[in-house]
Amino acid sequence: MLSITTFVIVSIIKSVIAILLLLTAVAYTVWLERKVVGHIQNRWGPTRVGPFGLLQPLADGLKFILKEDLTPPHVYKPLYIAAPMIAVIFAITSISLIPIGNWVSIAGIHTPLEITDVNIGLLIILGITSMGVYGVALAGWSSNSKYSLLGGLRASAQMVSYEISLGLSLVGVLIMAGSFSLRTIVDAQGGTFWGFIPRWNVFHGQEVAFFVYLMSAFAETNRVPFDLPEAETELVAGYHTEYSAMKFAMFFMAEYANMITVACLATLLFLGGWHGPLFGPPLLQGILPVFWFVLKVFCFLFLYIWVRGTLPRFRYDQLMAFAWKFLFPLAVANLAITGLIVALRS
Amino acid sequence: MPQNYVPIFIFIAIIGVLIPVTLLAAKLVRPDNPHKEKLMPYECGIDPVDSARGRYTVRFYIVAILFVVFDVETIFLFPWAVKFKAFGLFGLFEMLIFLGILIVGYIWIWKKGALEWV
Numbered sequence: 001m002l003s004i005t006t007f008v009i010v011s012i013i014k015s016v017i018a019i020l021l022l023l024t025a026v027a028y029t030v031w032l033e034r035k036v037v038g039h040i041q042n043r044w045g046p047t048r049v050g051p052f053g054l055l056q057p058l059a060d061g062l063k064f065i066l067k068e069d070l071t072p073p074h075v076y077k078p079l080y081i082a083a084p085m086i087a088v089i090f091a092i093t094s095i096s097l098i099p100i101g102n103w104v105s106i107a108g109i110h111t112p113l114e115i116t117d118v119n120i121g122l123l124i125i126l127g128i129t130s131m132g133v134y135g136v137a138l139a140g141w142s143s144n145s146k147y148s149l150l151g152g153l154r155a156s157a158q159m160v161s162y163e164i165s166l167g168l169s170l171v172g173v174l175i176m177a178g179s180f181s182l183r184t185i186v187d188a189q190g191g192t193f194w195g196f197i198p199r200w201n202v203f204h205g206q207e208v209a210f211f212v213y214l215m216s217a218f219a220e221t222n223r224v225p226f227d228l229p230e231a232e233t234e235l236v237a238g239y240h241t242e243y244s245a246m247k248f249a250m251f252f253m254a255e256y257a258n259m260i261t262v263a264c265l266a267t268l269l270f271l272g273g274w275h276g277p278l279f280g281p282p283l284l285q286g287i288l289p290v291f292w293f294v295l296k297v298f299c300f301l302f303l304y305i306w307v308r309g310t311l312p313r314f315r316y317d318q319l320m321a322f323a324w325k326f327l328f329p330l331a332v333a334n335l336a337i338t339g340l341i342v343a344l345r346s
Numbered sequence: 347m348p349q350n351y352v353p354i355f356i357f358i359a360i361i362g363v364l365i366p367v368t369l370l371a372a373k374l375v376r377p378d379n380p381h382k383e384k385l386m387p388y389e390c391g392i393d394p395v396d397s398a399r400g401r402y403t404v405r406f407y408i409v410a411i412l413f414v415v416f417d418v419e420t421i422f423l424f425p426w427a428v429k430f431k432a433f434g435l436f437g438l439f440e441m442l443i444f445l446g447i448l449i450v451g452y453i454w455i456w457k458k459g460a461l462e463w464v
Contacts, residue, residue, distance in 0.1 A: 007349070007352075008352075008356070011352065011353035011356045011357075012356060012360070014353070015353065015356055015357045015360050016360065018357070019357075019360065019361060019364070064372075065368075065371070065372045065375060065376065066375060066376055067376060068376055068377050068378060068379065069372065069373070069376055069378075070380065070384055070385060072385045072386070072387065073385055074385075074387055074398075081369075085365050085366065085369070088365055089358070089361055089362055089365055092361050093354075093357060093358055093361060096353070096354055096357040096358075097354070115353045115354065115357055116350050116351070116352075116353035116354060117350060118350045118351060118354075123424065124354070143387075143398075144387065144397075144398045144399065145387040145388060145389070145394075145398050146387070146389065146394075146398045146400075147388065147389070148398070149398050149399070149402070150402070153402060153406050156406075157405075157406050157409045157410075160409065160410065160413040160417070161409060161412075161413065163413070163417065164413065164416045164417055164420055167417070167420035167421075167423075167424075168420055168423070171420075171423050171424065171427045172427075174424065174427035174428055174430075175427045175430045175431075178428055178429070178430065178431050179428060180424075180428060236388060236390070241388050242387065242388060245372065245376060246368065246369055246372040246376075247369070250365070316463060317462075317463035320409070320461070320463045321461065321462075321463065324412070324461045325456070325461055328416070328452075329452075332445060332449070335423070335427075336442060336445065339430065339438045339441065340438060342430065342431070343430075343434050343435045343437075343438045344435075346431055346434060
């Protein structure tokens with residue numbers, strides 16, 4: 001047991017490291033996206049700032065800070081300023097419950113590789129991420145502009161619709177693992193079938209759930225092919241039309257932080273978390289789980305970008321019909337069948 | 347253990363200070379030259395007509411109501427799923443009855459056309 005002072009200091013250190021890591025990851029996901037979409041469209045993407053344009057995120061950040069930040073007189077000021085902060089604070093907070101590896105001992109302090117280890121981690125993450133819709137809805141309403149209002153309404157309707165199938169797709173995983181703790185869910189996915197197929201949930205009867213999760217996750221984060229809220233050809237920029245400079249950057253950061261959270265959750269719940277082949281000396285064995293975790297998250301983010309470079313956008317009625325008439329019944333059927341199989345086996 | 351929840355609040359406190367400080371810091375260095383044209387609501391260069399808080403389609407309210415109904419259902423499923431192995435087949439049939447009632451309602455709203463976006 002750690003003393004209270006050590007406990008608080010360790011928490012603060014871990015929080016600061018996690019925030020720095022997440023913000024760097026956000027910056028370089030943007031870079032990766034511009035680079036990959038560029039190559040998909042037969043362009044180069046950023047190349048000028050630093051080698052391979054690697055310093056581009058720094059230049060962008062500087063530009064966001066130095067640009068004029070207009071607060072138009074027609075907005076409702078308190079909510080207009082609060083909305084981007086709500087969006088980004090909740091988007092970043094959800095990362096605090098994501099475990100990225102096993103327990104480690106550094107300088108005699110035994111601590112898990114996450115901010116904290118609670119037994120209802122998944123529930124808290126779902127709660128925090130669903131707060132993000134407030135940022136979007138309030139931004140749309142308080143901007144007092146037609147594009148913003150329509151974008152905000154669309155975004156909130158879309159996010160609440162897909163939240164249901166997202167929640168239902170997780171029930172199958174919960175039945176398999178029997179716990180809300182992300183650590184227990186990952187531990188339940190250890191080992192292999194016949195020695196070579198990993199026992200991840202996605203290969204263990206939750207294929208349909210993974211599909212539903214994937215679709216809902218794309219829609220929850222307002223990404224192509226579900227990026228209706230900011231469909232630039234019809235709504236200019238949706239709910240953040242009236243935002244500029246740092247406040248716009250916060251919506252941008254929130255979107256990418258949400259993408260990373262969703263990728264981490266997919267890895268933990270369906271892709272076996274930090275499980276992967278372990279080999280080599282003890283030090284390497286300690287680092288490898290984190291490496292496998294990061295690799296899986298990276299692959300998921302790459303899929304996001306790949307889809308963005310490939311697919312066109314849905315129409316709004318198709319989007320709502322897809323959520324309510326296809327994903328919802330599919331998720332309910334998956335949960336009933338998973339329940340039946342697990343009950344018959346035990 | 348309750349003390350395991352404390353780091354979450356520490357995290358929220360750090361990020362809750364960092365974000366407003368970033369906004370304030372940006373305020374010190376950025377230029378500030380408001381102009382009548384810049385401050386107009388953006389409507390592709392055309393002078394705005396009417397207030398933005400106009401009427402919009404009732405569909406959004408229906409989606410909100412449906413969300414409340416079905417999201418509560420999802421929340422109700424979570425504790426059941428976690429304790430599923432303790433209940434076995436009995437728990438499954440209990441839940442299938444609950445889901446069955448909901449599915450009847452779902453089919454009804456589908457037939458009523460509440461899921462159509464016209």
